[in-house]
Structures are given as C-alpha cells and as structure tokens.
Amino acid sequence: MKELVIISGKGGTGKTSIVASFAALAKQKLMVDCDVDAADLHLVLTPTVEKREEFIGGKVAQLDGENCTGCGVCMEVCRFDAVEVKQGDVYTIDEISCEGCGVCALSCPVEAISMEDAVSGEWFISATRHGPMIHGKLGVGGENSGKMVALLREQAKQLAEREGLELIIVDGSPGIGCAVIASITGADQVLIVAEPTVTAIHDLRRVSELARNFKIPTALCINKWEINPDLSAQIEAECAETGIQFVGKIPYDPAVVGAQLEALTVVEFAQGALPDAIGEVWKKTRQAME
Numbered sequence: 001m002k003e004l005v006i007i008s009g010k011g012g013t014g015k016t017s018i019v020a021s022f023a024a025l026a027k028q029k030l031m032v033d034c035d036v037d038a039a040d041l042h043l044v045l046t047p048t049v050e051k052r053e054e055f056i057g058g059k060v061a062q063l064d065g066e067n068c069t070g071c072g073v074c075m076e077v078c079r080f081d082a083v084e085v086k087q088g089d090v091y092t093i094d095e096i097s098c099e100g101c102g103v104c105a106l107s108c109p110v111e112a113i114s115m116e117d118a119v120s121g122e123w124f125i126s127a128t129r130h131g132p133m134i135h136g137k138l139g140v141g142g143e144n145s146g147k148m149v150a151l152l153r154e155q156a157k158q159l160a161e162r163e164g165l166e167l168i169i170v171d172g173s174p175g176i177g178c179a180v181i182a183s184i185t186g187a188d189q190v191l192i193v194a195e196p197t198v199t200a201i202h203d204l205r206r207v208s209e210l211a212r213n214f215k216i217p218t219a220l221c222i223n224k225w226e227i228n229p230d231l232s233a234q235i236e237a238e239c240a241e242t243g244i245q246f247v248g249k250i251p252y253d254p255a256v257v258g259a260q261l262e263a264l265t266v267v268e269f270a271q272g273a274l275p276d277a278i279g280e281v282w283k284k285t286r287q288a289m290e
C-alpha cells in the first residue's frame with residue numbers, strides 16, 4: 001500500500017481539483033481530506049457519511065462548583081484568562097479559552113477541578129462514487145488540526161488494509177505549519193501543486209525544503225502554467241536543480257469552475273487539454289511511486 005500526499009505552498013492553487021481528479025483516475029484507492037482547516041474535497045466527491053466519530057483534540061478543565069471554596073487560586077494561575085468569576089465567589093471556566101494545560105487542576109487546594117476529554121470536532125468514514133473517503137471537521141475554536149490530520153491518516157491506513165486497497169490519496173494541508181508536517185510525515189510520495197506567481201515560488205521553496213527535510217520522494221506539477229510562462233520555466237529549472245521530479249504543467253481552464261458547480265471532478269466534467277494534462281500528471285506521479 002502506498003500513500004501519496006498532495007500539498008501546495010498556500011491555499012487556492014487548485015490542489016483539491018487535482019486530488020479529486022486523481023480520485024477519479026486511480027484504481028483501488030481511498031481518499032483522505034487532511035486540509036482540515038479548509039476542507040473542500042467533499043464538495044466535489046459528495047460523500048455519504050457511513051461512520052461518524054467524535055474527535056478528542058485534548059483536555060479541558062471542568063470546575064466542580066459544589067466543592068469550590070472560591071479561593072481564586074485557579075484564576076491567578078491561569079495564563080489564558082480562562083477562569084471567570086461570576087457574582088460573588090462563583091468561579092467558572094470558559095471552555096473556548098481553556099488551553100487544557102492543567103495548571104489550575106494541579107493548583108486547586110480542594111481538587112475541585114478535573115481535566116476531561118475535549119471534543120473538538122468530528123471525523124467521518126464516507127462512501128463516494130470513487131471509493132471510500134476519510135475526512136474531519138473541527139468545531140468552533142477547535143484547534144489541534146495536526147492531531148486530527150494524524151488521526152485521519154491512521155484511520156485511512158487501517159481502512160485501506162481492511163479493504164485491500166493499494167493507494168491512499170491525501171489532500172494535504174497547505175503551508176508549512178504543524179498540519180502539513182502531520183500530513184507528510186512517513187508518506188511514500190509527495191506531489192507539490194505550484195502556481196507560477198512570485199509569492200507562490202517563495203511558498204513553494206519552503207514547502208519543497210520541508211519535504212526534502214523529511215526525505216520523502218517529491219514531485220511537482222504547475223497548475224495554470226501559462227499565466228506566467230517565464231516563472232513556470234523558472235520553477236521547472238529549480239526542480240531540476242533540487243532533485244524534485246517535474247511531472248507536468250496543467251493549463252488554466254474555466255472548466256475547473258464549471259466542474260465545481262456541477263460537483264464533478266475536472267476529468268469527469270471537461271474534455272481536451274485540461275483533463276489530458278491532469279491525466280499525464282497522474283500517470284507520471286503513479287510511475288514515480290512504482
């Protein structure tokens with residue numbers, strides 16, 4: 001079983017359109033949406049949820065008002081201003097502000113505070129017309145996207161093993177933060193989707209360095225390449241210099257928007273140069289994993 005993670009230096013590069021098209025083109029696969037802060041793979045793959053689970057992102061302090069003596073120690077020690085005092089000496093904890101550090105629980109002289117699991121989202125196993133999909137949703141104020149990404153990838157591996165699937169296609173988080181590191185660690189192959197703009201090149205250098213640091217075989221394709229052919233050529237040259245495998249250029253085509261409106265992948269919706277180019281990128285990416 002192989003795991004392919006598709007990432008980009010920033011959001012909005014067309015990464016998810018490419019992931020969705022790969023979902024339509026690949027065989028014996030499942031998809032994972034690890035772009036948990038801006039999940040949108042479901043808009044194209046229109047999943048039907050078959051299993052729904054709570055996501056425990058960490059701990060949250062719970063104050064037992066019956067035992068609390070109103071001494072105020074917890075409020076003094078909380079660095080996140082999560083302890084509030086209502087009228088008189090009635091203390092409460094604002095769960096949204098609580099970072100779950102546990103200092104208040106350790107400091108309370110009468111053990112009136114306990115640390116409980118914090119439900120900070122949900123994750124799902126769903127069915128799509130292109131195979132199973134694993135995805136998640138963080139709740140309001142839900143953090144720990146890196147932890148959710150790790151959980152989704154682990155669940156995907158277990159499901160792929162159970163169902164005898166050969167490939168996991170991961171829509172990775174953009175950028176270089178904790179969530180993208182959680183998306184690529186231990187993957188078999190990374191594909192970077194780049195756009196030929198000056199800022200995109202800067203982001204791209206950071207993300208490709210990240211993949212290199214993790215020693216993961218890395219390929220790159222350029223989306224909307226003809227919006228700046230000179231920068232596209234520069235990106236291609238940088239790939240050759242840095243050992244990144246260049247797997248193709250995808251043209252700009254308004255059919256991408258048409259496909260999104262119809263909730264279809266580009267390769268299902270469009271004809272001609274665009275789906276041909278995506279098909280070529282898929283073929284070379286698959287070969288890179290062999």
Ligand code: SF4
Binds near residue numbers: 063071073113
């Ligand atoms: S430290 Fe304990 S007893 Fe004191 S106000 Fe906080 S919860 Fe109540």
Ligand code: SF4
Binds near residue numbers: 061093102
């Ligand atoms: S667990 Fe930490 S952040 Fe939460 S209320 Fe207690 S001291 Fe504040």
